[in-house]
Amino acid sequence: MAAVSLITLGGIWAYRGPIVTHFVDRTLRERGVTASYTIDHIGLGTQRLTNVRIGDAQAPDLTAREVDLTIDIGFHGASLTAVHAKGVRANGRWTGERLTLGQVDKLLPADDGEPFSLPDIAVTLADASMRLDTPWGRVGLAVIGQGNVQRSFAGHVAVRAPILAQADCHVDAV
Secondary structure, eight states: OHHHHHHHHHHHHHTHHHHHHHHHHHHHHHHTOOEEEEEEEEOSSEEEEEEEEESOSSSOSEEEEEEEEEEEEETTEEEEEEEEEEEEEEEEEEOSSOEEOGGGGGGSOOOOSSOOOOOSOEEEEEEEEEEEEETTEEEEEEEEEEEETTTTOEEEEEEEOSEEEETTEEEEOO
């Protein structure tokens, strides 16, 4: 029995790349998300994806040079506990009422009517930036930081806007 278990685990380990690719591709397909990525490393708890691109290939909603995902497996299944991302570029739009990140929205939890709350995961961002189009003008954001986003994230944000305007009021070079 132990030998069969070891052979089974060895087979799963040997085919972990195709297994993870199938799982990720199926999830993206089920949610209607166009994406591409390269699996660089699959470990016991951490997976590294590189060249991540979500959305239209010519005008992606999000790209990331490198993303490490830490997944814990317990009695209740697998759960994402940490994300470490480098070289992230996102494009978003603030409508005046809500933020939209294009196809990235399809990967976020569905609105269940409960008040918004941040996820209970650790995040590290290095070299992350976002272009945010708003009714008042385009804003650029750059972020670095780390910590649990629900309770202990610490970092720095730089904001730049060439011009922000509404009605007769405008501000240059924010």
